[in-house]
């Protein structure tokens with residue numbers, strides 16, 4: 001073994017009942033190296049890192065640290081061996097204060113004369129947060145007062161506080177905004193300079209290519225190949241990831257940016273949490289992109305347009321369909337020329353008016369983790385699947401089957417619990433549940449977060465098809481390329497306000513948009 005190898009796995013294997021998630025993987029992570037781990041959704045990346053971090057026991061194979069056998073029983077043991085990880089989903093506990101989230105399981109370090117020295121714990125928590133520029137937070141407040149990105153930053157702070165020799169980042173950057181991403185890149189480059197090791201999991205290939213020194217490719221749980229920086233070539237990497245050539249357009253290729261003049265959802269002079277005097281219209285057949293920094297209010301805007309945020313000023317209106325128990329919704333839609341505005345004040349009103357919402361925080365706000373794939377997919381389509389008041393099991397199954405095939409959702413079968421799926425496959429479900437269920441307005445917050453390149457292409461195509469069928473789609477995204485590639489119009493937000501509007505345009509580029517968000 002080379003002397004600068006910090007962690008080595010030999011024949012690493014993990015089985016979850018009949019699923020072989022990781023099969024015979026040999027991997028080395030060296031000191032002073034940023035190693036990327038890449039593969040399609042469900043290819044085993046998180047499972048490999050979870051075994052390294054003591055979250056899952058190894059089924060077969062061995063791990064070594066500095067050449068010595070390493071068998072962590074839990075994440076605390078991994079941390080004692082100088083390994084820290086940021087997990088893909090929220091790794092914090094909502095009911096606890098920030099400070100307790102940071103030192104969970106390690107309170108003993110603050111014990112003095114049999115008591116926990118709470119003020120020291122608070123001071124140390126504040127110090128940890130300075131590592132991620134989260135100064136000035138009241139760490140005694142519940143972590144649930146923080147937004148998704150801030151909670152991610154707390155996790156990063158917690159990992160860094162323990163001064164890891166191996167820092168594992170599992171698909172975190174796509175959960176962060178532009179500035180959050182830059183911070184994490186800075187952090188891992190600094191660790192490299194300090195001769196530490198980094199294992200970096202991401203679906204953003206350009207990001208991996210720019211940040212990593214080497215890449216390991218997994219497919220269906222198996223090691224496929226590795227690349228050194230000098231051999232990085234996007235197409236070759238993609239090909240070895242999916243086992244076939246990926247070609248074709250990622251985004252839609254037209255530039256006309258046309259949509260119907262009919263307004264379906266309208267925000268009038270609304271102020272609410274983080275939002276100041278917002279006015280906008282969403283039209284029939286429009287893809288409206290919303291961009292900005294994470295604190296700009298764009299995620300709150302998504303919640304607002306789904307009836308999930310209380311306003312302090314102004315009103316949101318959805319232009320509904322005339323309610324008639326005798327007409328099918330499609331017939332109502334056509335017969336209704338001038339739909340009436342309905343104040344959109346609750347999520348129930350949003351659902352009744354066929355608005356679908358994918359939250360950025362999918363595990364807590366969009367999915368029911370302990371329910372099956374089928375139930376999660378079908379829950380928003382129950383209306384459509386009902387006849388004479390009963391849900392038809394056959395149509396429920398066919399509905400789920402269609403989404404599973406279309407989005408290539410990797411699961412054992414449709415009765416498997418969603419909790420057991422890989423992150424990207426969960427994301428496909430939170431997206432799929434709104435497709436084909438008769439929603440006419442889709443509010444999608446970071447819809448392609450954590451999904452692999454092949455599925456992204458499918459999702460973009462689906463969204464474009466839906467637009468052409470007259471769906472109205474709001475895409476909130478940290479990925480500016482995605483906004484440029486898909487939107488008919490883009491609104492850039494800054495400090496709670498809409499700062500600039502762009503029409504679809506061939507010459508639009510990221511740096512133009514960035515100028516209006518910072």
Ligand SMILES: Nc1ncnc2c1ncn2[C@@H]1O[C@H](COP(=O)(O)OP(=O)(O)OP(=O)(O)O)[C@@H](O)[C@H]1O
Nearest residue numbers: 016021041042043044045046047420421422423424
């Ligand atoms: N707790 C579990 N129980 C059963 N199966 C699981 C469990 N965790 C993961 N799996 C399965 O193991 C396989 C690998 O999943 P893993 O999360 O490692 O993939 P991944 O490469 O990280 O995917 P993604 O890019 O979507 O995050 C998947 O088929 C997944 O459903």
